[in-house]
Amino acid sequence: MASPNIHTTEPHVVKEELIASGKWVKLEKTTYVDPSGSTRIWETTKRTTRISNSTADGVGILALLKRTLHKDCVVMVKQFRPPMGCNTLEFPAGLMMCPSPAAAALRELKEETGYKGEVVGITPVTCLDPGLSNCTTHIVMVHINGDDIENINPTQQLGDGEFVEVILLPLDEFQQKIDELLQKEKIVVDCKVYIYAMGMSQAFFKPRELPVLKQ
Numbered sequence: 001m002a003s004p005n006i007h008t009t010e011p012h013v014v015k016e017e018l019i020a021s022g023k024w025v026k027l028e029k030t031t032y033v034d035p036s037g038s039t040r041i042w043e044t045t046k047r048t049t050r051i052s053n054s055t056a057d058g059v060g061i062l063a064l065l066k067r068t069l070h071k072d073c074v075v076m077v078k079q080f081r082p083p084m085g086c087n088t089l090e091f092p093a094g095l096m097m098c099p100s101p102a103a104a105a106l107r108e109l110k111e112e113t114g115y116k117g118e119v120v121g122i123t124p125v126t127c128l129d130p131g132l133s134n135c136t137t138h139i140v141m142v143h144i145n146g147d148d149i150e151n152i153n154p155t156q157q158l159g160d161g162e163f164v165e166v167i168l169l170p171l172d173e174f175q176q177k178i179d180e181l182l183q184k185e186k187i188v189v190d191c192k193v194y195i196y197a198m199g200m201s202q203a204f205f206k207p208r209e210l211p212v213l214k215q
């Protein structure tokens with residue numbers, strides 16, 4: 001491991017030059033100084049849509065549907081994603097059109113799934129693919145009262161060109177149900193979703209049920 005005393009420069013960006021821009025994304029050449037003091041170049045993509053007073057580009061919604069006599073379910077969306085060329089399994093999500101992550105999340109959840117929820121937690125700004133883009137998101141934790149009359153028959157409010165299928169997966173078997181879906185059809189799962197699923201498996205994991213206890 002390198003000694004921390006060798007590198008004394010605080011890394012920083014020197015300039016950002018536009019290479020190409022479209023309606024939704026742009027490509028920039030980023031000149032920066034690395035921790036050894038060397039000036040280097042990075043190719044960076046950015047969204048063009050970030051609003052000036054917003055903390056992030058978008059919101060992802062981790063929505064738990066809670067109903068009497070049912071297991072708690074995670075509300076997921078399946079849709080064709082052109083950059084992937086196939087369907088993906090994701091948390092509902094959308095770009096932030098207003099500065100409030102909570103308001104943006106509840107609006108997107110309603111549009112994509114038809115459910116009305118209540119915000120119970122919001123992450124700090126999180127990066128999505130920092131080696132490629134400055135794109136950021138808040139993950140907003142939402143509880144949905146599935147017994148509420150408004151949530152009995154949820155109706156999506158999709159815009160033109162939006163085709164979203166809602167999939168409910170039980171929280172206590174989340175990873176297993178995702179694995180089953182992946183085996184059944186060509187679908188790519190979002191990284192945030194699968195990491196959450198692995199975390200849930202660990203949370204529901206009961207050491208006493210193991211045939212062999214590890215040291």
Ligand SMILES: Nc1nc(=O)[nH]c2c1ncn2[C@H]1C[C@H](O)[C@@H](COP(=O)(O)OP(=O)(O)O)O1
Pocket residue numbers: 024025093094095096161
């Ligand atoms: N990179 C994109 N290219 C496009 O051609 N269009 C895009 C891009 N990103 C977003 N959009 C469009 C598609 C929708 O009409 C709007 C809003 O999308 P939103 O629902 O907020 O977000 P996602 O569900 O994550 O697409 O933007």
